[in-house]
Amino acid sequence: MNDSYLKFVNSPFGARLARSLGLPKPEVLRRYRGDRPEFDGLIAIGAGHEPRLFDALAKLVASIGMTSVAHESAGLWVPLANRHGLMTGRFEAAEAGSSGKLAALLFDASGIEDSSHLEPLYGFFHDTLRSLGQCGRIVVLGRPPEACASSRQWTAQRALEGLTRSLGKEARRGITANLVYVEEGAESTESGIDATLRFFLSPRSAYVSGQVVRIVQSSAQSGTQGGAGGAHVGGGTSALAVDWAQPLAGRRALVTGAARGIGAAIASVLAAEGAHVIGLDMPSARDALAATLRPLNGTALAFDIAAPEAPAQIAAALDEQGVDIVVHNAGITKDKTIAKMSEAAWQSVLDINLGAQERIDDALLAGGILRDRGRIVAVSSISGIAGNLGQTNYATSKAGVIGRVQSMAPRLRARGITINAVAPGFIETQMTAKIPLTIREAGRRMNSMSQGGQPVDVAQTIAWLAQPGSAGISGQVVRVCGQSLIGA
Amino acid sequence: MNDSYLKFVNSPFGARLARSLGLPKPEVLRRYRGDRPEFDGLIAIGAGHEPRLFDALAKLVASIGMTSVAHESAGLWVPLANRHGLMTGRFEAAEAGSSGKLAALLFDASGIEDSSHLEPLYGFFHDTLRSLGQCGRIVVLGRPPEACASSRQWTAQRALEGLTRSLGKEARRGITANLVYVEEGAESTESGIDATLRFFLSPRSAYVSGQVVRIVQSSAQSGTQGGAGGAHVGGGTSALAVDWAQPLAGRRALVTGAARGIGAAIASVLAAEGAHVIGLDMPSARDALAATLRPLNGTALAFDIAAPEAPAQIAAALDEQGVDIVVHNAGITKDKTIAKMSEAAWQSVLDINLGAQERIDDALLAGGILRDRGRIVAVSSISGIAGNLGQTNYATSKAGVIGRVQSMAPRLRARGITINAVAPGFIETQMTAKIPLTIREAGRRMNSMSQGGQPVDVAQTIAWLAQPGSAGISGQVVRVCGQSLIGA
Numbered sequence: 001m002n003d004s005y006l007k008f009v010n011s012p013f014g015a016r017l018a019r020s021l022g023l024p025k026p027e028v029l030r031r032y033r034g035d036r037p038e039f040d041g042l043i044a045i046g047a048g049h050e051p052r053l054f055d056a057l058a059k060l061v062a063s064i065g066m067t068s069v070a071h072e073s074a075g076l077w078v079p080l081a082n083r084h085g086l087m088t089g090r091f092e093a094a095e096a097g098s099s100g101k102l103a104a105l106l107f108d109a110s111g112i113e114d115s116s117h118l119e120p121l122y123g124f125f126h127d128t129l130r131s132l133g134q135c136g137r138i139v140v141l142g143r144p145p146e147a148c149a150s151s152r153q154w155t156a157q158r159a160l161e162g163l164t165r166s167l168g169k170e171a172r173r174g175i176t177a178n179l180v181y182v183e184e185g186a187e188s189t190e191s192g193i194d195a196t197l198r199f200f201l202s203p204r205s206a207y208v209s210g211q212v213v214r215i216v217q218s219s220a221q222s223g224t225q226g227g228a229g230g231a232h233v234g235g236g237t238s239a240l241a242v243d244w245a246q247p248l249a250g251r252r253a254l255v256t257g258a259a260r261g262i263g264a265a266i267a268s269v270l271a272a273e274g275a276h277v278i279g280l281d282m283p284s285a286r287d288a289l290a291a292t293l294r295p296l297n298g299t300a301l302a303f304d305i306a307a308p309e310a311p312a313q314i315a316a317a318l319d320e321q322g323v324d325i326v327v328h329n330a331g332i333t334k335d336k337t338i339a340k341m342s343e344a345a346w347q348s349v350l351d352i353n354l355g356a357q358e359r360i361d362d363a364l365l366a367g368g369i370l371r372d373r374g375r376i377v378a379v380s381s382i383s384g385i386a387g388n389l390g391q392t393n394y395a396t397s398k399a400g401v402i403g404r405v406q407s408m409a410p411r412l413r414a415r416g417i418t419i420n421a422v423a424p425g426f427i428e429t430q431m432t433a434k435i436p437l438t439i440r441e442a443g444r445r446m447n448s449m450s451q452g453g454q455p456v457d458v459a460q461t462i463a464w465l466a467q468p469g470s471a472g473i474s475g476q477v478v479r480v481c482g483q484s485l486i487g488a
Numbered sequence: 489m490n491d492s493y494l495k496f497v498n499s500p501f502g503a504r505l506a507r508s509l510g511l512p513k514p515e516v517l518r519r520y521r522g523d524r525p526e527f528d529g530l531i532a533i534g535a536g537h538e539p540r541l542f543d544a545l546a547k548l549v550a551s552i553g554m555t556s557v558a559h560e561s562a563g564l565w566v567p568l569a570n571r572h573g574l575m576t577g578r579f580e581a582a583e584a585g586s587s588g589k590l591a592a593l594l595f596d597a598s599g600i601e602d603s604s605h606l607e608p609l610y611g612f613f614h615d616t617l618r619s620l621g622q623c624g625r626i627v628v629l630g631r632p633p634e635a636c637a638s639s640r641q642w643t644a645q646r647a648l649e650g651l652t653r654s655l656g657k658e659a660r661r662g663i664t665a666n667l668v669y670v671e672e673g674a675e676s677t678e679s680g681i682d683a684t685l686r687f688f689l690s691p692r693s694a695y696v697s698g699q700v701v702r703i704v705q706s707s708a709q710s711g712t713q714g715g716a717g718g719a720h721v722g723g724g725t726s727a728l729a730v731d732w733a734q735p736l737a738g739r740r741a742l743v744t745g746a747a748r749g750i751g752a753a754i755a756s757v758l759a760a761e762g763a764h765v766i767g768l769d770m771p772s773a774r775d776a777l778a779a780t781l782r783p784l785n786g787t788a789l790a791f792d793i794a795a796p797e798a799p800a801q802i803a804a805a806l807d808e809q810g811v812d813i814v815v816h817n818a819g820i821t822k823d824k825t826i827a828k829m830s831e832a833a834w835q836s837v838l839d840i841n842l843g844a845q846e847r848i849d850d851a852l853l854a855g856g857i858l859r860d861r862g863r864i865v866a867v868s869s870i871s872g873i874a875g876n877l878g879q880t881n882y883a884t885s886k887a888g889v890i891g892r893v894q895s896m897a898p899r900l901r902a903r904g905i906t907i908n909a910v911a912p913g914f915i916e917t918q919m920t921a922k923i924p925l926t927i928r929e930a931g932r933r934m935n936s937m938s939q940g941g942q943p944v945d946v947a948q949t950i951a952w953l954a955q956p957g958s959a960g961i962s963g964q965v966v967r968v969c970g971q972s973l974i975g976a
Contacts, residue, residue, distance in 0.1 A: 115842045115888050122826065122834040125880070130827045151895040152846065158891025159842070162883035165875025165976060170825050210875065210976065337658050338610065339618045346610040354603045354647070358640065386975055387653025387698065392613070395650035400603050403646025407639040487874055487975025488653060488698065 003428060003444060006451050026450035027174030029206040030135040032460065034272070038202050039064040041103030041133075044091050046124030047074040050111030053141050056187040057108060058084040060197050063244075066103070071127060073120040074108070093127040102128060104137040104201050109160055110182065112142070113153040121163055129171060137201050138177035140164045144214050147183055157181070161212055168210040168448050168483045176200070176209035176448075176483075183216040183472070190240040191218045191472030195464060198244065204460040207453035210483035218471030219413045240469055247467045249274030252323045254314075256305060256360075257330030259285040261429045262379070264292045265455035266327055269463045271296035275325060278318065280305070305330055305356040306348070311363035318364070322371045325466045326364060328357040328378040331397075333431070335390040346393045353397035357404065365412075375466040376412075376419040378405055379458070382481055385423055386488045398423070402477055409475025418474035420465045425481025426452040449482035491916060491932060494939050514938035515662030517694040518623040520948065522760070526690050527552040529591030529621070532579050534612030535562040538599030541629050544675040545596060546572040548685050551732075554591070559615060561608040562596070581615040590616060592625040592689050597648055598670065600630070601641040609651055617659060625689050626665035628652045632702050635671055645669070649700055656698040656936050656971045664688070664697035664971075671704040671960070678728040679706045679960030683952060686732065692948040695941035698971035706959030707901045728957055735955045737762030740811045742802075744793060744848075745818030747773040749917045750867070752780045753943035754815055757951045759784035763813060766806065768793070793818055793844040794836070799851035806852070810859045813954045814852060816845040816866040819885075821919070823878040834881045841885035845892065853900075863954045864900075864907040866893055867946070870969055873911055874976045886911070890965055897963025906962035908953045913969025914940040937970035 008014040009025050018025045032038060043066045045057070054076060061068050062084050069091040070077035081088035105128050107121060121140075132138070140160055148154040160179055168177035178200045182193055189195075192215045199205050243249060253270045257263035258279030267277045277298035281289040286302045293300050301317055303310045331353045334345035357378055364370040383391050384398025405421045412419055426432060426443040432452065435443065444452045458480045464470060465478070496502040497513050506513045520526060531554045533545070542564060549556050550572050557579040558565035569576035593616050595609060609628075620626070628648055636642040648667055656665035666688045670681055677683075680703045687693050731737060741758045745751035746767030755765045765786035769777040774790045781788050789805055791798045819841045822833035845866055852858040871879050872886025893909045900907055914920060914931040920940065923931065932940045946968045952958060953966070 115838060115846065115885075118838060118884060119831070119835060121884075122829070122831065122881070125826050126829060126831075126834075145891050145895065148895070151892070151899060154895035155842070155846065155888050155891040158894065159884045159888030161890075161976075162872050162875055162885070162887025163880055165887075166871075166877065166880040166883040167826070167875070169875050169877040170880065338613045338655070341610070341614060343607070343610065343614075346614075347607060350603060350606060354643070358603065358643065383654075384650045386973075387650055387655070387657050389654065389657040392651055392654040392658065393610070395654040396606060396609075396647045397603075397650070399650025399653075400643050400647030402649075403633050403643040404639065406646065407633065407636070407642035411639060485874075486973050488649075 003451055024445065024450045027134055029174050029449065029451070030203045031206045031454070031456065032203045039066050041066065042101060043068050043104040043106055044071055044102050044128050045069070045074045045077045046071040046105070046107040046120065046128070047077070048109045048112040048120045049117050051076070051108035052110040053108045053182060053187060054080055056193050057106065058086060060194055062086055063194070064198060064201065071124050073124050091128065101133065102131045102136060103133060104139070105129070105132055107140045109140055109142045109157070112156045113150065115152065115156045115159060118156060118159060125167060129167070132171065132175060135174035135203070135206070136171070138164070138167055138171065138175065139197060139200050140179045142179065142181050144181040144183050144216070164212070165210045165483070172448065174449060176205060178209065179212045181212065181214045183214070186215045186217045186472045188240070189242065189469055191215050192470040194242070195247070195467045195469040196473065199464040204464070207449060207457035207482045208461055208478065208480055209448055211478055213473060213476060213478065215472040219416045242469050246274035247469065248325070248463070251275045251325055252278065252321060253325035253327065253466065254278045254280060254318065254323050255327045255329055256280045259288040259292055261431070262424070262427065262455040262458050263329045265459040266329055266462055267292055267296055267298060269456060269459035270325070270466065271298060273463050278323065280314065280330070305360065306352050310356070311359045314360060315363040315367050315369050318369050319367065322369050323364065323374070324371055325375045326361070326370060326377070327462055327466070328360070328376070330356070331379060333391070333394050335394065337390055338392045341393065349393035350397050353394065354400040354404070357401065361408070370417065373416040373468065373471070375470070376417065377462045377465050378419070378421045380421040380423040380477060382423055382425045382479065382484060382486055385477070385479070386486050405477065406475050413474065416471065418465070418471065420474060421477045422458060422461050422465070423477055423479045423481070424453065424458050425479060425484040425486070427458060427480070428452040428454055446486065447482035447484040451482065453480055453482055491939055512933065512938045515622055517662050517937065518691045519694045519942070519944065520690060520692045527554050529554065530589060531556050531592040531594055532559055532590050532616050533557070533562045533565045534559040534593070534595040534608065534616070535565070536597045536600040536608045537605050539564070539596035540598040541596045541670060541675060542568055544681050545594065546574060548682055550574055551682070552686060552689065559612050561612050579616065589621065590619045590624060591621060592627070593617070593620055595628045597628055597630045597645070600644045601638065603640065603644045603647060606644060606647060613655060617655070620659065620663060623662035623691070623694070624659070626652070626655055626659065626663065627685060627688050628667045630667065630669050632669040632671050632704070652700070653698045653971070660936065662937060664693060666697065667700045669700065669702045671702070674703045674705045674960045676728070677730065677957055679703050680958040682730070683735070683955045683957040684961065687952040692952070695937060695945035695970045696949055696966065696968055697936050699966050701961060701964060701966065703960040707904045730957050734762035735957065736813070736951065739763045739813055740766065740809060741813035741815065741954065742766045742768060742806065742811050743815045743817055744768045747777040747780055749919070750912070750915065750943040750946050751817045753947040754817055754950055755780055755784060755786060757944065757947035758813065758954065759786060761951050766811065768802065768818070793848065794840050798844070799847045802848060803851040803855050803857050806857050807855065810857050811852065811862070812859055813863045814849070814858060814865070815950055815954070816848070816864070818844070819867060821879070821882050823882065825878055826880045829881065837881035838885050841882065842888040842892070845889065858905065861904040861956065861959070863958070864905065865950045865953050866907070866909045868909040868911040868965060870911055870913045870967065870972060870974055873965070873967070874974050893965065894963050901962065904959065906953070906959065908962060909965045910946060910949050910953070911965055911967045911969070912941065912946050913967060913972040913974070915946060915968070916940040916942055934974065935970035935972040939970065941968055941970055
């Protein structure tokens with residue numbers, strides 16, 4: 001569980017040695033702590049031609065209390081920020097120098113309709129990237145390419161992926177870079193622009209980089225759109241009032257595999273955000289489960305999810321009060337090359353990692369136990385995206401999880417339920433501690449953070465997707481991998 | 489351009505040394521040669537519940553003249569193969585041993601409708617993988633997940649990606665593994681099942697592994713579907729008669745950047761398959777272009793595609809006879825971190841790699857110069873998928889190319905024109921020869937083939953997509969990367 005190189009290289013002597021030998025020096029990532037301000041410092045704003053998201057961004061910046069500075073590409077920001085009563089100034093490249101005085105870079109590319117208009121992105125990041133401090137944040141905003149009216153616009157918007165991912169690989173120093181596509185009409189708090197930008201600008205997303213997230217109109221919105229008014233669209237007041245300190249207050253959350261490791265971290269983070277956690281694990285892990293849930297005032301359920309009767313038992317246990325959030329975290333590995341793998345090893349991995357998720361959701365959905373506007377988050381894996389040697393069973397199951405969220409998202413939309421997957425990369429757990437040293441070191445370092453993630457990084461990502469204010473995010477896969485080199 | 493390690497380690501002394509030191513031993517890949525049989529040896533057939541593609545597969549196996557052996561999962565294959573007059577037998581795991589007697593493994597998973605029915609895939613690859621010889625081929629066939637009727641079926645079909653990609657990483661020894669999703673009704677030769685399976689089973693696809701290709705009904709087919717009969721669907725005779733030795737006979741192909749490197753290889757392969765090649769390059773490369781095209785009896789066009797007047801000039805030069813195939817290969821790199829990159833380096837890379845493609849296609853499409861049933865293939869890059877350090881400009885342009893093919897595919901469908909991208913990984917060229925040694929070695933080895941690809945590998949992939957018989961493949965990105973570890 002320990003990355004001793006990370007500790008060593010950040011000690012005074014280790015840092016000097018690493019510098020003289022030219023060794024990589026992974027940054028100690030800044031993570032969320034309740035006793036420190038979540039948002040702090042200067043955020044530089046850039047924009048392409050006709051930025052469409054400035055209103056939403058001004059509200060957000062006001063809400064998180066950061067001070068904005070406008071790059072020359074974002075001339076319209078200053079008067080708008082003034083109208084919103086924001087502290088704001090102008091970004092001057094010369095004075096900023098390389099002093100790392102910026103905490104975040106935010107670029108609104110939503111109005112770019114042609115590849116010949118991408119130059120402001122160059123200008124903004126050319127001028128500002130060196131001024132971005134350690135563990136800084138880069139967020140690029142665009143429109144979902146597939147919803148663009150013209151082929152030229154689609155092309156230009158799709159091009160943002162290549163830029164954002166390159167910035168993540170270039171920036172280093174614990175800096176993350178992510179791309180958020182906001183559909184026209186999905187600028188309200190409920191759809192998820194606030195929850196998402198807060199997440200990507202916060203230390204909560206310490207190990208999430210190189211990701212692309214789409215926010216579309218939530219079902220509630222598109223429902224009202226048909227009627228007269230369409231009050232949610234294009235500004236106006238939002239129907240959703242969020243307590244950002246406790247966004248999950250009053251929500252009941254089922255977490256499978258909650259006794260230890262990533263599952264325990266998920267239970268802990270969801271509880272910290274106000275949810276009542278119902279932790280589920282094997283009967284054999286009963287004591288560990290109780291120990292995890294006790295300080296959270298959670299409820300323990302001891303079932304073997306592989307058992308045929310488990311879904312009905314879980315449904316019965318939750319029936320009275322229902323549940324708002326289901327996190328499918330339980331999973332196993334039984335690694336072997338396929339030629340040496342037993343049929344039982346294939347079958348049990350498929351059944352527990354994929355089949356059990358399907359059966360449990362069926363039981364919870366059929367009985368209406370998962371309430372309207374519920375949130376399902378399933379744990380996939382980078383192996384499910386890229387495949388992995390010795391993991392035909394595991395990768396098949398985790399690719400299936402991706403299919404599950406993609407297929408169910410449109411079917412659950414009418415009830416306002418979202419379903420998404422998180423795909424962890426190398427996360428420091430008891431499981432990864434057993435990997436032989438050289439392979440473990442390669443896995444740890446082959447990402448833009450040059451280190452493994454922590455269980456809490458996965459948990460924070462799930463907590464963002466589980467919020468009531470993430471209604472426009474569904475059917476998606478978010479990697480928690482420090483922008484691992486590995487992919488498909 | 490030389491991978492001297494690959495040569496050394498395949499010499500008698502080098503092989504002995506590598507073995508004793510535990511060094512990787514990349515396989516010398518078998519590539520297509522006109523003087524050797526393209527298809528040869530035994531192909532093992534496996535299947536899940538109710539395989540739907542057996543008819544099409546039996547025709548294909550008959551056409552390529554391979555001998556099939558049926559795994560126990562494919563009980564229906566033997567009587568069907570007999571009806572098609574195929575040489576066939578039964579695969580016996582015990583007798584096959586690890587002698588590498590199989591040339592290809594083909595699994596029809598099209599009928600699998602639930603994740604609990606994936607076990608036959610395990611059984612088949614568990615039994616057969618060790619018997620697959622060097623440079624063997626693995627192809628898994630399924631249905632496009634997004635077209636599946638139920639969420640369970642979508643999930644099971646999507647799971648195939650994790651399996652296929654893991655098999656590619658496990659198999660090594662120059663073996664490729666690819667997944668082909670065939671839409672219901674797209675089983676005809678014209679849609680592309682024959683061209684695609686021939687490609688993936690042939691030495692032509694030596695460096696293409698870990699890829700997922702979708703074949704849908706071609707526009708010609710879906711056009712006739714509305715009428716009475718729908719004769720193309722579900723068997724029957726195909727309208728398309730292909731001369732597989734010269735599938736591009738009578739087609740005129742424009743290739744940009746044709747003077748050298750990958751472009752010259754594309755020109756050469758398209759000509760070998762019967763196309764008349766019109767090679768385009770900079771006026772400064774006139775002599776090299778002429779030298780490349782002379783033995784191909786091609787036509788040379790010397791234009792600077794960055795010039796505003798170039799699209800009209802190219803259109804005028806092609807106007808009389810029109811063109812059937814357009815390969816957008818021309819591209820440049822100007823690598824620097826964005827903080828150090830000049831505006832000119834950003835702008836020229838975007839303009840030549842992306843803007844010029846857009847302008848040329850506009851000119852050729854507007855004038856009807858690109859004929860109905862035409863084929864556009866654009867060269868993207870792994871950098872466009874994953875981003876790359878020092879390549880914000882290049883990665884943005886190449887991500888834009890992906891957007892271009894995705895956005896234009898539906899718009900060109902009515903005319904029967906397809907548009908696809910190929911994304912090369914590490915290809916041995918003059919460009920990669922300039923990369924510093926240690927970075928070059930890392931790039932070369934970080935893929936399932938443990939080596940870089942050759943320009944001809946990119947060219948063969950383009951030739952497959954350019955065939956008249958690839959009508960059901962459009963809007964897709966095929967990597968030519970030996971299943972590089974790098975991705976998104």
